Amino acid sequence: MDLSKLTQDISVTGQLTPKDMALVKSLGFASVICNRPDGESADQPLFESISSAGALLDLETHYLPISSGSQVPEQVHALKELWPELPKPVLFYCRSGARSAALVDAALTTGLV
Template sequence: MESKRLTPDLSVAGQIFPADLVHIAQAGFRAVICNRPDGEGVDQPNFAEIEAAAHAAGLEAHDLPVVSGKISDENAAAFGVARATLPKPLLAYCRTGMRSATLWSFDEAARGRPLPEIVSTAKAAGYDLSGVVGRIAAGGRIRKVSADLFHSVVVIGGGAGGIAVAASLKARKPDLDIALIEPADVHYYQPGWTMVGGGIFSPAVTARTMASLIPTGVCWIKDAVAAFEPDRNTVILEGHQTVRYDRLSSRPV
């Protein structure tokens, strides 16, 4: 049995067997959470067998079965309660550990942990959460289908490239609905940094307020992008809003 640590209080694993519980206890775990429904696989021990072996090894056992790909808000909330109340450290398991890792990610999101940290922690443990980033960004809850905002063109990045793209499109088509996503209040003209390095300019010369540089008629969304959902033409902001678009231009510099 191989477990993957996600946080100090929680690790996840694939299917465990009654004989594993002694070793799980010896590894320092104090409770196990089963996230796999009974009868899902022919070689799978049922929860009653796991529970009996857990108790014999001095561990608590909690049954919270979820169907793969169908984790409800209630499932996620119940996982959070179990995680908060069971003795720690905990080991959560399912067939591969993916459902348990996904439940953990929703609980972490509900606790306010930033999406990039959640995704990178899971990735380091071998779990790809790219398919549920939208829900993680929404605090672990199932999001409504419609986006919060819509713009025909969304430009990401308020650097020289992003502002140039927005200005050029506006000049060609003044009635075009454009939004520029950029969290910073100050714009630094990066090509000028060469002159700063050469001692010709001071850093202050390259700085402008972002608001003064946003082209007229372009909507400035003062936030950062947390994730992309290209299949839905949607970007997810760190502030948990979603923005849908017809065309997207990413200009981080």
């Protein structure tokens, strides 16, 4: 897993699998946010399987998908609503981490998180 720490409470990474959730927990994360839409790739695990694996480890998970190449205003707004209640630190993921980093950057730039 290739993590990029963006702030004290926020890191991003590429695609996670259900097996990765134990490592995510061991690294100290309390929440995981998926920014990759289900079905984007045939070999991609569904968010439900990652969420189920996280639940077994007491990790909070949320689904805020961003289509490749799309803008993120709706997801920034959803993140703004979710952020105050979200256990920290938070790991965001998508296919490569780029969409997640763009979402976090937009939220930080506007002062929403």
